[in-house]
Amino acid sequence: MDKLTILQNVRDLSARFSAERKSRQLRRRLEASDFDQLRETGFLLTGVPVEQGGIWEDCARSARFICELLRTLARGDSSVALVCSMHPAVLSLWLTSPRCPPAFQSAWEEQRRHVFETARAGAWWGTITSEPGSGGDIANTRAVARPNAHGPGYRASGHKHFGSGSGIASFMLTTAVPAGETEPDWFFLDVRGVPWDGSAGVTLLAEWDGHGMTATQSHAFQFEDFPATRFAWSGGWRAIASASSGFISCCFTAVSVGIVDAAIAAARQQLERRHASLRAYERLEWSKTEQEGWLILQAYEGMLRAIEEENPAPLAVTRGKVAVAELAESALQRICRVVGGGTYSRQLPFGFWFEDVRALGFLRPPWGLAYDQLFDQSWDDQS
Numbered sequence: 001m002d003k004l005t006i007l008q009n010v011r012d013l014s015a016r017f018s019a020e021r022k023s024r025q026l027r028r029r030l031e032a033s034d035f036d037q038l039r040e041t042g043f044l045l046t047g048v049p050v051e052q053g054g055i056w057e058d059c060a061r062s063a064r065f066i067c068e069l070l071r072t073l074a075r076g077d078s079s080v081a082l083v084c085s086m087h088p089a090v091l092s093l094w095l096t097s098p099r100c101p102p103a104f105q106s107a108w109e110e111q112r113r114h115v116f117e118t119a120r121a122g123a124w125w126g127t128i129t130s131e132p133g134s135g136g137d138i139a140n141t142r143a144v145a146r147p148n149a150h151g152p153g154y155r156a157s158g159h160k161h162f163g164s165g166s167g168i169a170s171f172m173l174t175t176a177v178p179a180g181e182t183e184p185d186w187f188f189l190d191v192r193g194v195p196w197d198g199s200a201g202v203t204l205l206a207e208w209d210g211h212g213m214t215a216t217q218s219h220a221f222q223f224e225d226f227p228a229t230r231f232a233w234s235g236g237w238r239a240i241a242s243a244s245s246g247f248i249s250c251c252f253t254a255v256s257v258g259i260v261d262a263a264i265a266a267a268r269q270q271l272e273r274r275h276a277s278l279r280a281y282e283r284l285e286w287s288k289t290e291q292e293g294w295l296i297l298q299a300y301e302g303m304l305r306a307i308e309e310e311n312p313a314p315l316a317v318t319r320g321k322v323a324v325a326e327l328a329e330s331a332l333q334r335i336c337r338v339v340g341g342g343t344y345s346r347q348l349p350f351g352f353w354f355e356d357v358r359a360l361g362f363l364r365p366p367w368g369l370a371y372d373q374l375f376d377q378s379w380d381d382q383s
Contacts, residue, residue, distance in 0.1 A: 074258025
């Protein structure tokens with residue numbers, strides 16, 4: 001399926017989602033049928049290279065198109081869009097690193113072919129890397145992975161949360177410290193059909209409570225000796241993360257931008273009939289909303305251009321991600337003020353969108369880690 005067909009398919013599906021917005025924003029869980037429809041659009045090919053029948057070329061040539069798909073989806077259903085963003089984001093860890101040290105290259109190539117084939121065959125990929133107390137930094141993982149005593153692979157144990165797409169994803173990315181080592185590494189988990197009652201090593205600790213990104217099923221789990229596959233490029237987690245981090249931040253930011261697109265358009269429609277009678281304060285807030293909306297688009301465009309010109313462009317992308325997160329929260333708050341007290345009603349979407357963009361601000365990199373990176377990288381910036 002070619003890129004333009006996929007884009008049109010996603011646009012059509014997002015429009016149908018938009019028509020159901022009122023009922024969708026009351027949901028507290030994902031619907032498998034949405035992801036069946038998304039599979040039919042060809043979206044899963046965002047995680048497959050062109051040589052295996054997908055649409056990924058390289059980061060510079062693919063980031064903008066994939067982000068446009070996510071931005072389009074977010075206009076229709078923000079929770080679904082966020083879960084979808086995990087798919088290309090996770091697979092980008094393999095996509096953006098085709099080469100590795102010679103000692104691992106053969107096994108790495110074989111693993112890359114395998115994971116891409118799962119996506120081409122219809123599998124959704126998600127992530128469950130976050131842990132309580134880690135500050136969003138995977139270097140602080142407390143999870144451990146021990147070699148399987150009865151066969152290949154590892155057995156992972158640890159407390160993980162924010163597993164967006166739980167119950168939808170077939171495979172989940174995670175991190176753990178391999179036994180006998182001091183540095184963490186990347187692993188992935190085959191969670192197809194796995195019960196959450198602890199009988200297979202996975203215990204549901206807490207369902208997502210729906211406060212911000214209401215229906216992402218970002219559950220918390222305890223893993224005990226659960227089968228895990230280590231990345232074939234052992235010990236390469238820092239290099240892999242560096243190569244993919246800019247693209248991942250762009251994916252998450254695209255969801256924020258799509259929400260702001262939808263919110264400003266809906267607010268304009270809501271205010272059209274009475275814009276001439278708005279009070280001075282409301283006029284000021286609306287003018288600032290449109291200004292911040294414009295600035296969001298400039299920051300987002302800057303992120304994409306940085307990826308296209310200098311992959312992974314960490315400083316420019318982090319600056320853009322933080323700027324969009326702050327501006328989106330501010331713009332949605334202003335919209336709520338202008339529209340008025342009705343935004344507290346579940347009959348209007350603005351309060352939901354406000355919490356959505358606030359939640360997205362905590363995604364990779366989360367606030368504290370993002371500003372650590374901004375400070376540290378600024379001293380190396382020669383621009």
